[in-house]
Amino acid sequence: MSCRFCGSAASPAFVTDLCLSREVTKPLMECAACGSYSFSPRPTGPEIATCYVDDYRRDFFRTHAKNKRRGAALARSYALGATGRFLDVGCSIGSMMEGFREASGWDVAGTEFDGECVSFCRSKGLNVTQGLLYDSADLPAPFQVILANNVLEHEPDPEKFLKAAHGLLAENGKLILTLPNGRVDAYPSVQLRKKGNERVTTYNEGHINFFSRAGVEALLSRSGFQVEEFKPFHMKLALKKRFLLPGSERKNKRTCVERLTRPILPHSELKSIEVQASHDFLSTSRKASAVAMTEVFSRLAGFVSLPSSLANDFRIVCRKNST
Ligand SMILES: [Zn+2]
Numbered sequence: 001m002s003c004r005f006c007g008s009a010a011s012p013a014f015v016t017d018l019c020l021s022r023e024v025t026k027p028l029m030e031c032a033a034c035g036s037y038s039f040s041p042r043p044t045g046p047e048i049a050t051c052y053v054d055d056y057r058r059d060f061f062r063t064h065a066k067n068k069r070r071g072a073a074l075a076r077s078y079a080l081g082a083t084g085r086f087l088d089v090g091c092s093i094g095s096m097m098e099g100f101r102e103a104s105g106w107d108v109a110g111t112e113f114d115g116e117c118v119s120f121c122r123s124k125g126l127n128v129t130q131g132l133l134y135d136s137a138d139l140p141a142p143f144q145v146i147l148a149n150n151v152l153e154h155e156p157d158p159e160k161f162l163k164a165a166h167g168l169l170a171e172n173g174k175l176i177l178t179l180p181n182g183r184v185d186a187y188p189s190v191q192l193r194k195k196g197n198e199r200v201t202t203y204n205e206g207h208i209n210f211f212s213r214a215g216v217e218a219l220l221s222r223s224g225f226q227v228e229e230f231k232p233f234h235m236k237l238a239l240k241k242r243f244l245l246p247g248s249e250r251k252n253k254r255t256c257v258e259r260l261t262r263p264i265l266p267h268s269e270l271k272s273i274e275v276q277a278s279h280d281f282l283s284t285s286r287k288a289s290a291v292a293m294t295e296v297f298s299r300l301a302g303f304v305s306l307p308s309s310l311a312n313d314f315r316i317v318c319r320k321n322s323t
Contacts, residue, residue: 012032017193018201020043037183037210038209055264067095085109087111087139090113093120094128097126098124098126113130144169153204162219173320176315178315180210180313181213181238183309185202185207188241188242203252
Protein backbone atom coordinates (compact mmCIF):
# COMPACT_ATOMS: atom_id res chain seq x y z
CA MET A 1 0.00 0.00 0.00
CA SER A 2 1.38 3.43 -0.89
CA CYS A 3 1.80 6.30 1.62
CA ARG A 4 -1.46 8.20 1.76
CA PHE A 5 0.49 11.45 2.13
CA CYS A 6 3.49 11.41 -0.24
CA GLY A 7 2.26 8.52 -2.42
CA SER A 8 5.51 6.50 -2.14
CA ALA A 9 5.19 2.73 -2.51
CA ALA A 10 8.13 2.13 -0.10
CA SER A 11 7.16 -0.25 2.73
CA PRO A 12 6.21 1.63 5.90
CA ALA A 13 7.98 0.63 9.13
CA PHE A 14 6.19 -0.28 12.36
CA VAL A 15 7.05 2.29 15.08
CA THR A 16 4.94 1.32 18.08
CA ASP A 17 1.35 0.70 19.08
CA LEU A 18 -0.41 3.80 20.39
CA CYS A 19 -3.78 4.56 21.97
CA LEU A 20 -6.05 6.77 19.90
CA SER A 21 -8.37 6.96 22.88
CA ARG A 22 -9.10 4.89 25.99
CA GLU A 23 -10.77 2.18 23.90
CA VAL A 24 -8.80 2.08 20.66
CA THR A 25 -5.16 1.06 20.16
CA LYS A 26 -3.56 0.96 16.69
CA PRO A 27 -0.15 0.35 15.13
CA LEU A 28 1.67 3.59 14.25
CA MET A 29 3.60 3.28 10.98
CA GLU A 30 6.34 5.51 9.54
CA CYS A 31 6.65 6.18 5.80
CA ALA A 32 10.14 5.21 4.62
CA ALA A 33 10.09 7.99 2.02
CA CYS A 34 8.59 11.11 3.66
CA GLY A 35 8.89 10.27 7.38
CA SER A 36 5.21 10.95 8.12
CA TYR A 37 3.47 8.73 10.67
CA SER A 38 -0.03 7.33 10.36
CA PHE A 39 -2.16 4.62 11.90
CA SER A 40 -2.58 1.46 9.88
CA PRO A 41 -5.18 0.17 9.35
CA ARG A 42 -6.81 3.60 9.08
CA PRO A 43 -9.14 4.35 12.03
CA THR A 44 -12.86 3.95 11.27
CA GLY A 45 -15.51 6.62 11.96
CA PRO A 46 -16.72 4.99 15.22
CA GLU A 47 -13.10 4.57 16.39
CA ILE A 48 -12.37 8.24 15.70
CA ALA A 49 -15.54 9.21 17.61
CA THR A 50 -14.06 7.66 20.79
CA CYS A 51 -11.41 10.43 20.74
CA TYR A 52 -14.02 13.13 21.37
CA VAL A 53 -15.73 11.95 24.56
CA ASP A 54 -13.58 14.14 26.81
CA ASP A 55 -14.15 17.90 26.95
CA TYR A 56 -12.43 18.98 23.77
CA ARG A 57 -14.29 22.33 23.91
CA ARG A 58 -12.32 23.47 26.97
CA ASP A 59 -9.79 25.40 24.89
CA PHE A 60 -12.49 27.32 23.00
CA PHE A 61 -13.10 29.42 26.15
CA ARG A 62 -9.46 30.23 26.59
CA THR A 63 -8.75 31.12 22.97
CA HIS A 64 -11.89 32.99 21.86
CA ALA A 65 -10.46 36.54 22.04
CA LYS A 66 -7.11 35.46 20.62
CA ASN A 67 -8.76 33.65 17.71
CA LYS A 68 -10.94 36.65 16.94
CA ARG A 69 -7.79 38.78 16.65
CA ARG A 70 -6.21 36.08 14.49
CA GLY A 71 -9.23 36.13 12.17
CA ALA A 72 -8.88 39.92 11.82
CA ALA A 73 -5.14 39.62 11.10
CA LEU A 74 -5.89 36.99 8.46
CA ALA A 75 -8.39 39.34 6.79
CA ARG A 76 -5.83 42.17 6.71
CA SER A 77 -3.37 39.90 4.86
CA TYR A 78 -5.64 37.91 2.57
CA ALA A 79 -9.00 39.71 2.09
CA LEU A 80 -7.69 41.71 -0.82
CA GLY A 81 -10.90 42.85 -2.55
CA ALA A 82 -13.76 44.92 -1.13
CA THR A 83 -16.04 41.89 -1.38
CA GLY A 84 -15.38 38.18 -1.21
CA ARG A 85 -16.20 34.96 0.57
CA PHE A 86 -14.28 33.29 3.39
CA LEU A 87 -14.80 29.73 4.66
CA ASP A 88 -13.52 28.48 8.01
CA VAL A 89 -13.44 24.66 8.05
CA GLY A 90 -13.82 23.28 11.56
CA CYS A 91 -14.85 26.72 12.82
CA SER A 92 -15.70 25.61 16.42
CA ILE A 93 -17.43 28.62 18.05
CA GLY A 94 -16.84 30.94 15.09
CA SER A 95 -14.19 33.19 16.70
CA MET A 96 -12.00 33.47 13.58
CA MET A 97 -15.06 34.06 11.36
CA GLU A 98 -16.19 36.96 13.54
CA GLY A 99 -12.75 38.57 13.46
CA PHE A 100 -12.43 38.06 9.70
CA ARG A 101 -15.89 39.49 8.99
CA GLU A 102 -15.35 42.57 11.16
CA ALA A 103 -12.00 43.38 9.57
CA SER A 104 -12.94 42.72 5.92
CA GLY A 105 -16.69 43.14 5.46
CA TRP A 106 -16.63 39.87 3.46
CA ASP A 107 -19.29 37.17 3.64
CA VAL A 108 -18.14 34.42 5.97
CA ALA A 109 -19.22 30.79 6.30
CA GLY A 110 -18.09 27.82 8.37
CA THR A 111 -18.36 24.07 8.74
CA GLU A 112 -18.26 22.26 12.07
CA PHE A 113 -19.07 18.70 13.13
CA ASP A 114 -20.15 19.49 16.70
CA GLY A 115 -23.89 20.24 16.81
CA GLU A 116 -23.74 22.49 19.88
CA CYS A 117 -21.00 24.61 18.33
CA VAL A 118 -23.13 24.91 15.18
CA SER A 119 -26.16 26.14 17.19
CA PHE A 120 -23.95 28.51 19.13
CA CYS A 121 -22.53 30.02 15.91
CA ARG A 122 -26.01 30.36 14.39
CA SER A 123 -27.22 32.18 17.51
CA LYS A 124 -24.55 34.77 16.75
CA GLY A 125 -25.78 35.11 13.14
CA LEU A 126 -22.98 33.08 11.57
CA ASN A 127 -23.67 30.85 8.57
CA VAL A 128 -22.39 27.44 9.69
CA THR A 129 -23.05 24.01 8.16
CA GLN A 130 -22.82 20.88 10.28
CA GLY A 131 -20.62 18.04 9.06
CA LEU A 132 -17.34 17.26 7.35
CA LEU A 133 -16.22 19.48 4.49
CA TYR A 134 -16.78 16.87 1.76
CA ASP A 135 -20.25 16.02 3.05
CA SER A 136 -21.45 19.65 3.10
CA ALA A 137 -23.62 20.21 0.03
CA ASP A 138 -24.96 23.73 0.56
CA LEU A 139 -21.86 25.86 1.02
CA PRO A 140 -22.02 29.28 -0.71
CA ALA A 141 -18.99 28.58 -2.98
CA PRO A 142 -16.78 29.72 -4.61
CA PHE A 143 -14.60 31.09 -1.83
CA GLN A 144 -11.59 33.38 -2.28
CA VAL A 145 -10.05 32.21 1.01
CA ILE A 146 -10.48 28.89 2.86
CA LEU A 147 -8.97 28.36 6.29
CA ALA A 148 -8.39 24.95 7.88
CA ASN A 149 -6.92 25.73 11.29
CA ASN A 150 -5.75 22.52 13.01
CA VAL A 151 -8.07 20.33 10.96
CA LEU A 152 -5.97 18.17 8.62
CA GLU A 153 -4.41 16.15 11.45
CA HIS A 154 -7.92 15.02 12.48
CA GLU A 155 -9.21 14.19 8.99
CA PRO A 156 -10.03 10.55 8.21
CA ASP A 157 -9.18 11.18 4.53
CA PRO A 158 -6.85 14.21 4.08
CA GLU A 159 -6.63 13.80 0.29
CA LYS A 160 -10.40 13.78 -0.11
CA PHE A 161 -10.53 16.84 2.17
CA LEU A 162 -7.99 18.80 0.10
CA LYS A 163 -9.67 17.89 -3.19
CA ALA A 164 -13.00 19.11 -1.78
CA ALA A 165 -11.35 22.39 -0.69
CA HIS A 166 -9.88 22.70 -4.20
CA GLY A 167 -13.35 22.35 -5.72
CA LEU A 168 -14.80 25.05 -3.43
CA LEU A 169 -12.10 27.65 -4.12
CA ALA A 170 -12.35 30.39 -6.73
CA GLU A 171 -9.63 30.44 -9.42
CA ASN A 172 -6.38 31.55 -7.74
CA GLY A 173 -8.11 31.29 -4.35
CA LYS A 174 -5.99 30.65 -1.27
CA LEU A 175 -6.07 27.73 1.14
CA ILE A 176 -4.53 28.52 4.53
CA LEU A 177 -3.61 25.57 6.72
CA THR A 178 -2.18 25.29 10.18
CA LEU A 179 -1.24 21.83 11.37
CA PRO A 180 1.22 20.22 13.76
CA ASN A 181 4.65 19.07 12.63
CA GLY A 182 3.85 15.35 12.80
CA ARG A 183 7.41 14.29 13.64
CA VAL A 184 7.33 16.49 16.77
CA ASP A 185 3.66 15.80 17.56
CA ALA A 186 4.23 12.02 17.75
CA TYR A 187 7.61 12.28 19.50
CA PRO A 188 6.58 12.31 23.19
CA SER A 189 4.20 9.36 22.73
CA VAL A 190 6.77 7.27 20.85
CA GLN A 191 9.48 8.03 23.44
CA LEU A 192 7.23 7.33 26.43
CA ARG A 193 6.29 4.00 24.88
CA LYS A 194 9.98 3.17 24.36
CA LYS A 195 10.61 4.05 28.01
CA GLY A 196 8.37 1.16 29.04
CA ASN A 197 4.95 2.74 29.57
CA GLU A 198 2.45 0.14 28.41
CA ARG A 199 -0.41 2.35 27.34
CA VAL A 200 0.39 5.70 25.78
CA THR A 201 -1.97 8.00 23.92
CA THR A 202 -1.46 10.71 21.28
CA TYR A 203 -0.43 14.10 22.72
CA ASN A 204 -3.65 15.68 21.45
CA GLU A 205 -6.96 13.87 21.33
CA GLY A 206 -8.11 13.00 17.85
CA HIS A 207 -4.81 13.43 16.01
CA ILE A 208 -4.61 10.61 13.49
CA ASN A 209 -2.30 12.07 10.80
CA PHE A 210 1.29 13.07 11.63
CA PHE A 211 2.62 14.89 8.55
CA SER A 212 6.28 15.58 7.92
CA ARG A 213 6.95 18.69 5.86
CA ALA A 214 7.73 16.53 2.80
CA GLY A 215 4.55 14.49 3.33
CA VAL A 216 2.16 17.44 3.50
CA GLU A 217 3.86 19.25 0.60
CA ALA A 218 3.55 16.16 -1.63
CA LEU A 219 -0.10 15.73 -0.69
CA LEU A 220 -0.87 19.39 -1.43
CA SER A 221 0.80 19.18 -4.80
CA ARG A 222 -1.13 16.00 -5.69
CA SER A 223 -4.37 17.72 -4.66
CA GLY A 224 -3.86 20.65 -7.04
CA PHE A 225 -2.19 23.27 -4.82
CA GLN A 226 0.98 25.27 -5.09
CA VAL A 227 2.65 26.15 -1.78
CA GLU A 228 3.34 29.91 -1.60
CA GLU A 229 4.36 30.30 2.06
CA PHE A 230 5.59 27.70 4.53
CA LYS A 231 6.15 28.94 8.06
CA PRO A 232 7.33 26.71 10.92
CA PHE A 233 6.38 28.11 14.36
CA HIS A 234 5.94 27.31 18.09
CA MET A 235 9.51 26.36 18.85
CA LYS A 236 9.14 26.38 22.65
CA LEU A 237 6.38 23.79 22.57
CA ALA A 238 8.55 21.65 20.26
CA LEU A 239 11.37 21.78 22.84
CA LYS A 240 8.93 20.60 25.52
CA LYS A 241 7.70 17.75 23.39
CA ARG A 242 11.30 16.73 22.75
CA PHE A 243 11.90 16.56 26.55
CA LEU A 244 14.42 19.42 26.31
CA LEU A 245 12.90 21.94 28.75
CA PRO A 246 12.83 21.54 32.54
CA GLY A 247 9.68 19.71 33.62
CA SER A 248 8.95 18.33 30.12
CA GLU A 249 9.15 14.68 31.16
CA ARG A 250 6.48 15.20 33.82
CA LYS A 251 4.24 17.22 31.51
CA ASN A 252 4.52 14.76 28.61
CA LYS A 253 3.72 11.88 30.93
CA ARG A 254 0.68 13.66 32.34
CA THR A 255 -0.55 14.34 28.82
CA CYS A 256 0.17 10.99 27.15
CA VAL A 257 0.02 8.41 29.96
CA GLU A 258 -1.95 9.67 32.95
CA ARG A 259 -4.75 11.10 30.81
CA LEU A 260 -5.84 7.54 30.02
CA THR A 261 -6.80 6.88 33.65
CA ARG A 262 -8.28 10.25 34.66
CA PRO A 263 -12.07 10.74 34.87
CA ILE A 264 -13.65 12.02 31.66
CA LEU A 265 -14.64 15.70 31.82
CA PRO A 266 -18.11 16.58 30.51
CA HIS A 267 -18.19 18.97 27.53
CA SER A 268 -18.14 22.65 28.54
CA GLU A 269 -21.37 24.57 28.18
CA LEU A 270 -21.08 26.98 25.33
CA LYS A 271 -23.43 29.65 26.66
CA SER A 272 -20.82 30.99 29.06
CA ILE A 273 -18.26 31.70 26.39
CA GLU A 274 -19.10 35.38 25.97
CA VAL A 275 -18.62 35.83 29.72
CA GLN A 276 -15.31 34.06 29.52
CA ALA A 277 -14.36 36.19 26.53
CA SER A 278 -15.11 39.45 28.34
CA HIS A 279 -12.87 38.30 31.19
CA ASP A 280 -10.24 37.70 28.58
CA PHE A 281 -10.53 41.28 27.32
CA LEU A 282 -10.33 42.66 30.88
CA SER A 283 -6.70 41.74 31.34
CA THR A 284 -5.68 44.10 28.54
CA SER A 285 -2.23 45.03 29.83
CA ARG A 286 -1.22 41.38 30.07
CA LYS A 287 -2.68 40.83 26.59
CA ALA A 288 -0.84 43.82 25.17
CA SER A 289 2.52 42.53 26.38
CA ALA A 290 1.75 39.05 25.01
CA VAL A 291 0.86 40.55 21.64
CA ALA A 292 4.08 42.61 21.68
CA MET A 293 6.15 39.48 22.41
CA THR A 294 4.45 37.57 19.61
CA GLU A 295 5.27 40.46 17.28
CA VAL A 296 8.95 40.40 18.32
CA PHE A 297 9.15 36.64 17.76
CA SER A 298 7.48 36.84 14.39
CA ARG A 299 9.86 39.61 13.26
CA LEU A 300 12.84 37.60 14.48
CA ALA A 301 11.51 34.59 12.60
CA GLY A 302 11.54 36.79 9.49
CA PHE A 303 15.31 37.22 9.84
CA VAL A 304 16.22 33.75 11.03
CA SER A 305 14.27 31.10 9.23
CA LEU A 306 13.48 28.36 11.70
CA PRO A 307 14.24 24.85 10.40
CA SER A 308 10.93 23.04 10.12
CA SER A 309 12.24 20.15 12.24
CA LEU A 310 12.47 22.48 15.29
CA ALA A 311 8.88 23.73 15.10
CA ASN A 312 5.79 22.27 16.68
CA ASP A 313 3.49 23.67 14.00
CA PHE A 314 3.36 24.56 10.32
CA ARG A 315 1.44 27.37 8.70
CA ILE A 316 1.01 26.85 4.97
CA VAL A 317 -0.53 29.22 2.45
CA CYS A 318 -1.23 27.67 -0.92
CA ARG A 319 -2.84 28.74 -4.15
CA LYS A 320 -5.28 26.70 -6.20
CA ASN A 321 -3.72 25.62 -9.48
CA SER A 322 -5.94 25.97 -12.51
CA THR A 323 -7.57 22.72 -13.50
ZN1 LIG B 1 5.16 9.21 2.70
